[in-house]
Amino acid sequence: MRLPCLLQPGILKEAIKAIFKGPYTTKFPFKPHEPFERFRGKPEFHAEDCIGCGACFQVCPAKAIEMKDIGNKRILTVHWDLCIFCGNCQANCLTEKGIVLSKEFDLATTEKREDLYQSIEKELIQCSFCKENIAPSAQLAWVAKKLGTMVFSNTSLMLFYLAEENLTEIKGLPDKETPTLRSDRFRILCPKCRREAVLKS
Ligand code: SF4
Ligand code: SF4
Known part of the structure; x- marks a missing residue:
């Protein structure tokens, strides 16, 4: 005979625990969701810690990071619409702080996807x-x-x-x-x- 759901092994225990601990689900989108520690969200350049070496550009598997040398300027751009949030850029950053994955995940927009980017400039020695x-x-x-x-x-x-x-x-x-x-x-x-x-x- 099939037991009622609450009497099945482990379910009652979990139900009692949930009474005291509250529900596992969050109230998103009515309340902002707080991602867990080490969540891999939108990668962001930190201009003061980035030395412009281009290692992040080399290792990005999705080609979401662009690097252009124009005159004596190096322009690094991260395109969030192409990013797969793998974390390779942060893991291989020479300074470990030049590009960091934030906890921001809500990137949906009604604007053009090409506008989802961040650029920084570095001076080149010639x-x-x-x-x-x-x-x-x-x-x-x-x-x-x-x-x-x-x-x-x-x-x-x-x-x-x-x-x-x-x-x-x-x-x-x-x-x-x-x-x-x-x-x-x-x-x-x-x-x-x-x-x-x-x-x-
Ligand atoms: S998280 Fe991955 S896909 Fe996104 S920019 Fe960094 S290396 Fe590229
Ligand atoms: S973010 Fe890190 S890896 Fe990328 S250019 Fe800057 S220092 Fe180099």
Whole structure:
């Protein structure tokens, strides 16, 4: 014989517990739902902690993060309409705080889905000769801090670090297109121009 629902094993116990603890369901949408700890909601850039390295762009499986270098600016954009909330970007962020998944999940809109994005800009350091972009200045500063005294083993990084500390000035544009003098080595250079500087000087 089939027992009434409340008399089935475990059900009565759960029903009594629910009297004291209250219902398991939430009152959403009448009351905001509070997601649980470590909930993976909308990813957001935190400009002050992002160094513009682009690791999040590289690892995003849904191609929801876009990275464009325009002139001396790097623009990073996260498109929430493409995001699958996997958390890869946060897990692989160099600073661990540059992009963080928030608890926000209610992204439905009657506006255009293309408007669901957040962009941040980072300044890029360029080669003194060919103007090729080298890396974001925030990333160089972060690497220099991590390296400590070892920063003096890389000329471009050392010059950048000393300029940041107001101990030297970054030299202006040279009046020639390729480095030829020994002194040209003491400029911020891309790998190609540094090779030329070493070979020709
Ligand atoms: S959570 Fe996943 S899909 Fe969304 S932006 Fe980050 S890496 Fe891309
Ligand atoms: S610091 Fe983090 S958020 Fe910024 S570009 Fe690098 S991986 Fe992305």
